[in-house]
Amino acid sequence: MTDNDILVEVRDLKVHFPIKRGVLFDRTIGHVKAVDGVDLRIPRGQTYGLVGESGCGKSTLGRALLQLTAPTGGEVVFDGVELTTLPPARLRAMRRRMQMIFQDPMSSLDPRQNVESILTEGLQTHGIGGNRDERRALIGEALDKVGLPRWALSRYPHEFSGGQRQRIGIARAVVLGPELIVADEPVSALDVSIQAQVVNLLDELQESLGLTYLVIAHDLAVVRHISDTVGVMYLGALVEEAPSDRLYTEPLHPYTRALMSAVPVPDPDVEDRRERILLAGDLPSPANPPAGCRFHTRCPWAQPTRCADERPVLRDIGGSRVACHWAERIASEELRPNHAGAGVTRASDGGEAPESVPIPAPTVKADSTDG
């Protein structure tokens, strides 16, 4: 792949928030390392999915990429231009090309503005469309693209359902003709039947407008569905990155495996046969991440050497990038999960040896019975 095909490149990106204490003097007593050294590239026209548990730094990464939060360190290159050192005026001009969609359409839309005024605002800010008629034409096109009727223009956000509000949020981004859209949990506030409408809409828009997406979501099934490449974050860093299908069929990092095995699948046959890797405890605080491998305090495969004191870097393993010292030996099952602190359970029967594939191939016949 040539560098021209890369629309966005993030290099060693860091966002550290100061933790302040004190009444008179704001003393900085430490830092939350929300994003702590992330490298990733997004090819033009593709979708990069970012998954991980709440608080792992997904939203912060998305905002820092768009320069909505100032990075503490590292670079963001958008279409060949480094953004972190760009003068404000030039950055403003670039902004039109990078838009964002938010999780909760209600709180991201001003309740006192009608749809027309919501959509006009961005056009005016960026000086697009010479007069009212031109802007109306652009807005009309945007409404068509997201599947909203023209009468929506004079209505207010509260008059729409959640799915329609998310369409308004998408129209607000699309009307500016962006190349990159960062979508932060775009469907997680929506009902299942509405989620699918919005997911399909995002897919269609990508196809027709050649959009590049960074989709941030905690729902792995949604992310798998819409992403070409998926990055898994844990405590501010990527622990694995792989083509979407490969990540799900061959997860290599222990955290990815645990995450995959925890996602419920709406199919009793699959659910009854799956091995679940239960992690002990909760996510450690990002203000005070564990030394060595950040996952070692919860990792079922943690080894007495290296894990606690040497931070693993992302390495290429057969087309995936994985940050685990022992990934190959875990994949070959030479290393087995230790049962101390974490457990591997099987759904209905306890007798069989655990399988290494979190979701067994659907061809295996189910013979478990319940009730």
Place this chain on the structure above:
Amino acid sequence: MALLDVNDLSVTFARRGQRTVHAVDGVSFSVDAGEVVGLVGESGCGKSVTSMAIMGLLPRRPGTRIGGTAVFDGTDLLGLDDRARRDIRGRDVAMIFQDPLSSLNPVIPIGLQVTEVLARHRGMTGDTARKEAVGLLDRVGIPDPNRRLKEYPHQLSGGMRQRALIAMAVACRPRLLIADEPTTALDVTIQAQILELLKELVQESGTALVMITHDLGVVAGMCDSINVLYAGRVVETARRRPLFRTPRHPYTAGLLGSVPRLDSGRGEPLNPIPGSVRDVLSWPEGCAFAPRCSRRLDACLDETPPLVRTHDGRSYRCVDPVPLPGVVPAQAGQPGTPSPERNEEETRD
């Protein structure tokens, strides 16, 4: 008779100047000891109101009407006075809410909240109660339980609070536990821990569990039988496997077609249900799902579809249900006749 038998439960909220809301409209289901029964449906379909009504937790307001019965071990919970209800709640019947903060007392340490429950319902005091509390917190996977006993709810993470709440629910060994979206606010890895705990409780103590969720994946892994709700009505009831293999109500089928699955590939198109729950008929008769239904017939608009019960114990409210594979589509209004081999599979679960 089942441990809990909910029959024709209905809840309406009337407010002056506003349309009366039929939040729950003739809901019936039953739960046996050691059984997990799911209530599944989208936001606003009446899951929480159903559970609050059974638990007697709906605010008593002039406009609120509750009808039907909820018979628990021979006693109609809906007919109890406050005292009797408080007595049964906590001892025999417990509930876990979606937001654990709202049901924990913010100014009392976790440990004291657990020991209070133990004192009230199992007569334990002093060191015995404290030891039991530590054991319970440990069992629900709270690390370092001795220290945690002294902490206040806000000092615990969301997952930890939910586990503390489960510890309190388990403390009195309830015979019936109603869990309303117990894991919706949590990350999947924590969700997996908590679901595992609930399964253990059912298996080890024979607790009857009513699992309320919008997540079809959770239902597939947990529930023995499932009630699908739409707009306050149960539109389909079935055992787990038949429901997922051969959904009969178009809404159930639509839901299953909408969810992206972790084990299906990139780009396989989803089949959303058109419209939204807000699209309702402007008159109360007729099937509430009709405005969004691809199988809609004229009959669907005229009257509430009757409950069709099939020989294998499933039921649905639909005039033109999704045909079973290998079955000649039924005439409108008549249930299809399943072929013999289908039959066997259906009754197996």
